[in-house]
Amino acid sequence: MLIKEFRVILPLTVEEYQVAQLFSVAEASKNETGGGEGVEVQKNEPFDNHPLLGNRFSSGQYTYKIYHLKSKVPSYIRLLAPEGLLEVHEEAWNAYPYCRTIISNPGYMKEAFHITIETLHALGDGDLQNAHELPGDKLKQREVVIIDISNDPVKNSDYKPDEDPTKFKSEKTGRGPLQGPQWWKKCDPIMTCYKLVTCEFKWFGLQTRVEKFIQDVERRLFTNFHRQVFCWMDRWHGMTMEDIRRLEDKTKVELDQQRKVGDVRGTKSE
Template identity: 80%
Template sequence: MLVKEFRVILPLTVEEYQVAQLYSVAEASKNETGGGEGVEVLKNEPFDNYPLLGNRYSSGQYTYKIYHLKSKVPGFIRILAPEGSLEVHEEAWNAYPYCRTIISNPGYMKEGFHITIETLHAPGDGQLENNPGYMKKNFIICIETLHAPDMGTMENAHELTGEKYKMREVVPIDISNDPVKTADYKVDEDPTKFKSEKTGRGPLIGPEWWKKCDPVMTCYKLVTCEFKWFGLQSRVEKFIQDVERRLFTNFHRQVFCWMDRWHGMTMDDIRRLEDKTKQELDKQRKVGEVRGTRSE
């Protein structure tokens, strides 16, 4: 088992990020789908009575997706895995501002493989002072769990205890200064070059750029992965965590640089977009060429 907590600071409010994330997931899914690979959405519906984070959250939106992979896994896995086994299932319970995602491979690895991604979206200090509605709604989580909402310095956002707390490695992600792979770089998704026409935010320049931003928030993303395959466990678990860091970095660069696309959208707009995207993904997956991120 390998446990890492990725911390992503963004120049957004927590409320803005809810729309931004869902918009960007829909768009990124289309960018990763084609030629027999990509994302298949099976369910996207409300859920209730599913306790999360010590039962602080229990209702929200449930999604069930299948990721059809081939080129997106390392070559040594493709050689070992039988035909049809490279399908990854994802279940997500989005009880915003908390979300839990479980990724598995029930058709082949069964209990031998799983990834759990738990995310807490925390506001910066200024948001609490200037947003009494958020403070009232999330009083318990802000005061008892977050203690002092900050910019990526919360010690134990996910309330880990025992061995898991000892195992956890904290990995900050700086969407402006962290390097990205040449194959992933796009000039229009570079936070050091983007300035929002709608909000005036950006570009994000210099070290600790977040100290000059208002608003600001942090995504605390706890990733626990387990791959029970003798001789490959450590190698694959490291690969998975490296992929997650790459995905989180690229995705949140897009979230920021796509701001003028999603800013001003409502949740009703997002649900309509998700319905339309599902139809497009079903068509794209059957035609064209493989698209998006590939394993090296």
């Protein structure tokens, strides 16, 4: 089992991020879907009485998605794995500002594989030392990783000039570009996504390698996604939650169509 807490610092309010995240998830899902691969949304509905983070949160929006991967996993796994391993299921309970996501592979790995991503969104520049209220043993296992969306390197294949926070300036808010070390010291507002990732892959001979790969992938996804969240600001700023729900309904239809046709799109494993 490998535990990392990624802290993503952003020049947004916590309220703004709720809309920004949902908008960006919908857009990013379209960018990752095509040619038989991508995201299949099976459920998107309200939930209640599901206690989270010590019962501090219990209601919000529940989603159930299936990810059809294939080209998005390392070649050594594709060579070894049966078809069922390349399809993962995601359940998410979004009780904003807290969200819990569980990723599994019920078709093949069953209880031997899971990724749990727990996120708390809070004001400040990443100074909460135990945002997820971990007990002592888990706290000792946890590694903290700060994600700097402006200065952290990205792969050449991921880089897009219009998604570069060092170049983007929002016309609607005047925020950006994000330049220099610790750019967040000069920003107001400022918030942090505390993303606790716990992964377990019980496969003899591959466990350590795959768990490290999963954490590396999560860091890559978090970095690229939040660069988009910031650089797409003028697209989502001013939207309401009603606008977001309409967008999600429309996106589900588009994803179902895209997945059946065209070429494979989006992030690929190298």
